Every structure is written in C-alpha cells, then in structure tokens.
Amino acid sequence: MKGIINAKNLNLWYGETQALKNINIEIPEKSITALIGPSGCGKSTFLKILNRMNDLIPIVKIKGDIYYNGKDIFEKSIDVNSLRRDIGMVFQKPNPFPMSIYDNIAYGPRIHGIKGKQRLDEIVENSLKDAAIWDEVKDRLKKNALGLSGGQQQRLCIARALAVKPKVILMDEPTSALDPISTSKIEELSLKLKDKYTIIIVTHNMQQAVRISDNTAFFLLGELIEFGKTEEIFSNPLDKRTENYITGRFG
Amino acid sequence: MNLKLTFKRKLYIFLMKVAMIFSTVFTVALIAFLLFYVLAQGIRNINFELLTTKPSYLLGKIGILPDILNTIYIIIATLIIVLPLGVGAAIYLTEYAQNKKIVKTIEFASETLAGIPSIIYGLVGMLFFCQFLKLGTSIIAGALTLSIMNLPTIMRTTEESLKTVPQSFREGAFGLGAGKWRVIRTVVLPNCLDGVITGCILTVGRILGETAALLFTAGFAHALNGIITGLVSPGATLSVALYVYAKEQGEFEIAFAIAAILMILTLIINLVATLISKFFKLRSSI
Numbered sequence A: 001m002k003g004i005i006n007a008k009n010l011n012l013w014y015g016e017t018q019a020l021k022n023i024n025i026e027i028p029e030k031s032i033t034a035l036i037g038p039s040g041c042g043k044s045t046f047l048k049i050l051n052r053m054n055d056l057i058p059i060v061k062i063k064g065d066i067y068y069n070g071k072d073i074f075e076k077s078i079d080v081n082s083l084r085r086d087i088g089m090v091f092q093k094p095n096p097f098p099m100s101i102y103d104n105i106a107y108g109p110r111i112h113g114i115k116g117k118q119r120l121d122e123i124v125e126n127s128l129k130d131a132a133i134w135d136e137v138k139d140r141l142k143k144n145a146l147g148l149s150g151g152q153q154q155r156l157c158i159a160r161a162l163a164v165k166p167k168v169i170l171m172d173e174p175t176s177a178l179d180p181i182s183t184s185k186i187e188e189l190s191l192k193l194k195d196k197y198t199i200i201i202v203t204h205n206m207q208q209a210v211r212i213s214d215n216t217a218f219f220l221l222g223e224l225i226e227f228g229k230t231e232e233i234f235s236n237p238l239d240k241r242t243e244n245y246i247t248g249r250f251g
Numbered sequence B: 001m002n003l004k005l006t007f008k009r010k011l012y013i014f015l016m017k018v019a020m021i022f023s024t025v026f027t028v029a030l031i032a033f034l035l036f037y038v039l040a041q042g043i044r045n046i047n048f049e050l051l052t053t054k055p056s057y058l059l060g061k062i063g064i065l066p067d068i069l070n071t072i073y074i075i076i077a078t079l080i081i082v083l084p085l086g087v088g089a090a091i092y093l094t095e096y097a098q099n100k101k102i103v104k105t106i107e108f109a110s111e112t113l114a115g116i117p118s119i120i121y122g123l124v125g126m127l128f129f130c131q132f133l134k135l136g137t138s139i140i141a142g143a144l145t146l147s148i149m150n151l152p153t154i155m156r157t158t159e160e161s162l163k164t165v166p167q168s169f170r171e172g173a174f175g176l177g178a179g180k181w182r183v184i185r186t187v188v189l190p191n192c193l194d195g196v197i198t199g200c201i202l203t204v205g206r207i208l209g210e211t212a213a214l215l216f217t218a219g220f221a222h223a224l225n226g227i228i229t230g231l232v233s234p235g236a237t238l239s240v241a242l243y244v245y246a247k248e249q250g251e252f253e254i255a256f257a258i259a260a261i262l263m264i265l266t267l268i269i270n271l272v273a274t275l276i277s278k279f280f281k282l283r284s285s286i
Ligand SMILES: Nc1ncnc2c1ncn2[C@@H]1O[C@H](COP(=O)(O)OP(=O)(O)O)[C@@H](O)[C@H]1O
Pocket: A014, A019, A037, A038, A039, A040, A041, A042, A043, A044, A045, A046, A057
C-alpha cells in the first residue's frame, strides 16, 4: 500500500506555542488510521492541517511539508478549495447547515458546479445510502436537518462529505458527542467506507481505535511518538510512553 | 448591638423599597398619561378624509396623505441606500478585515457617529447633499442624510448577528471546498437575517421620529407626488408635518392626530420586531 498523505518534518506554531513538533508520517491509502493521545497533544491540529483548515486561524505558522498524492499542499499553486474537495472533513460536533437535508447534501456538489435536478437527486440519494442514513430520511428530505438526532446529524455530515466524492475523509472525534448505538453505527459505516476512501480518525476511545483502525499513531505533547499497525501498537508498543498511555496510566 | 443593626438594616430596606415602588409607579404613570393623553387627543381627529386627501386652502381643509406618502418614500429610499452599505461594511469588518485595530477604531467611530445629535446631520446634509451635490431640498437629500445617520445602526446589528453565526457552519462549508464569498453568501448571511431585519426596524423607527435632520434637508411641502417626482421634490414626513402644523399653523388637532398615528405605528413596529425575533428563535431551535 502506498502512502496517500506524507508529512515531512512538520512543525506548527499557534503564535509562540509550538503545537506540532517535527512530525514525519506516511498514511496508507484506503485504510483507517487512528490518531490517539491525551487531549491537547495536537491531534486535531494535525488533522486540520491536512486539508489546510488552519488557514482560517491567522496566528498559525507552519514549517515543513505535507504531500498529498506527491504534491506539496502548501505550494502557492495549490487550489485550497480543490484540496478540501479531495480531503473532506467530519467534525467533533455534528454541524449540519440549518437548511433541508437535501440542501445539506447538495451543498458540496453545487459549489463545485454540479447542476440539474436529476444529477443532484442521484448524488443525494447515493451519498445518503453510502452513509447508511437513507432509509431514515428518504421521506423527509425537504425537512430541516437540525430536526435530526445527534447520531443522524453526524451520519448526515458524513453523507455531506461523501457527496463531493473525496479521496480522504478526516474525522475529528466523530462519535464523542454520540450515544453508544449511534457510535457503533458510525464505526460500522467507517469500516464499510474504507474500501473506497482513506479515513483518518481522531479518537480518545482506545477500544474504538482497536475496533476499526488498521494503523494507529500516538501523539504526545505535539510529537508523534509511535506509528504502526494497530495490533502491534496495542499489543506490543515499542515506546514506554505509548505503553503507559494505552494501559491507561495517564491521559 | 445586634438588634440595633437589624433595625437600621430593616429601615434601610424599607426605605429602599418605598423609593423603588415610587419610581416604578411614577414612570409607569408618566408613560400611561402620555400615551393616553396623545391617543385621546389624537384618535378623535383621525378620519378617513384626513388620511386620504391633501391639504387645500381653497376648501380650508387639511389632509395628510402627502405626508404619509413622503414618509413611505423616505423609508424606502433610505433602506435602499443604507442596507447595502451597512451590511457590506459589517461583512467586511467581521469576515475579511485582518487588522483588528482598524476594526476596533471603525467600530468606535461608528458608535460615536450614532451618538451625534441629529440636527448636526441635518446641517451637514444640507450643505453637502442639498447644496454641494445640488440635490436641493428634497426627499432624496433627506434619505441620504438619514442613511448616514442610520448606517452605524445597520452596521452594528448586522455585525453582532454575524458574530453569532456558529463558527462550525463556516468550517463545515470551508471543509467542502467552498470559497469565502460563497460561504458568506450561502451559510453566514442567511443566518444573520434577523440582525439585518432588526437593524431595518430600528432604522424605520428612527426615520418615523426624525424631524431635525429633515427640516434642513427634505423641507416641509405637502404636495401630492408619485414616488419618482416625490423623491426629487421637497416634502414633509409625518413627524415634520406634526411640527409644522403645531408650531407654524396652530393646528393642534391635526398635530395630535399625526402624533397618535406615529405612536400607533411605533407600537406596531415594536410588535413586529418582537414577533420577528421570536420567529427566528423558533426557527433556529428546530
Ligand atoms: N486556535 C488555537 N489557538 C491557539 N492555540 C491552539 C488553538 N487550537 C489549539 N491550540 C493549542 O494547540 C495544542 C494542541 O491542540 P489540539 O490540536 O486541539 O489537541 P487535541 O486535538 O489533541 O486535543 C493545545 O495546546 C491547544 O491549546
């Protein structure tokens, strides 16, 4: 398997505080990579940098490189909007737009110039089916998305991300605000999606990392301590700090 | 010693209570008297003819239709001018401007602007719009003056509601690859409509009550005009007409009739504002 995302000597500062320290990682394609570590260790920061959501924060300074499919994403010639179309994102708190379910899903395709009711209908249906929420919402597509339950909203957000046909989906603790049933639905969904997409998921739930991920990266205080096959990280960690963390000795 | 303190304390609480009740009753009574007096004096002078005719010296009759129309024209013109300016400025300041110091300075300046007595706007409006731009004394010159007066209001209410649009909406849209302007247009602006509408309502309220600035700029004619001719002709709004009829013609019955109408309109505007904000709260809680 070849790496679709490749970080080289990546450093990031918020003003004076360094949040990422010399990160080197190669993320394999069409698999699930879990990012774990105590809170404040830079997981979200690393995730957001991959589709340059940090651009929205003016105080951020970056040194180092990230390659997506071999292309440097910080290069001037990169179109951020196309990058974000390729690398979609699902946030910690479900954030559907305050509009109809249909319009939520059609939002992405529309901004990328897809027109015509028939095509949009098709995309909406397929995305909702892929996100395993079609049966629950097919009769209320014109209803406001904010009327859905939290778990449904999160699957809607996944569908919304799928609708622009991304290659990579970034998920930042997508189940931390959800009940166990919704959580397991999203886990099943992720396992189904990894045939077609590369998924990078931040989680503070170690069982979740074990259940769904192929590879796990352990972050601590802005450093990438260890990265490898999930079974190995959890059964046979190389670093003492990883072991301490996964056995619940801190964090 | 303890006992003495408690007594002092009791007396203090009692006196404070009396003072508070007195001021509450006094305020309520004052407002009630004002409302009642104006409505009682005014409503009996309101009739269909007054509302639908223009004044005629030949017949010795007064009608306020021209003043009603002028008020409507000036409200429409002002909103058309001030809305794009105010909303645009607010969008720029909250969504685009990088230099927070300049933003703060502009916000401070606009707040100061909002506190300037309206007669000064009238004076400047007369010199600039009527004379320098040669618009003459006209509704449009009045509308331009009112636009400057109300620009800070629209700007601030829009800004405040732009700030309340959750950052997560913006992130969601950016995360799908939307450009900045599209995010603003499709996700941010629709969610701050309530702020824009609140600003409009406040502006309409202020226009209804404004006289000083308009005496200088829009004049006090009572001619019956269509909207196009109306805009370039001088004309009195209801408030200005009230002033003119009361002060210069001694027509107190008409003045009170207008006062009652203005009061009712203000009441309606406040009700509408409350209803709209309730509606938006309701909608956002679905
Ligand atoms: N917008 C920001 N401005 C300043 N500091 C930030 C910002 N976002 C995160 N940080 C800091 O960067 C560090 C890493 O944060 P984050 O990536 O959110 O960690 P995690 O997701 O692992 O909990 C923390 O110390 C946090 O305080």
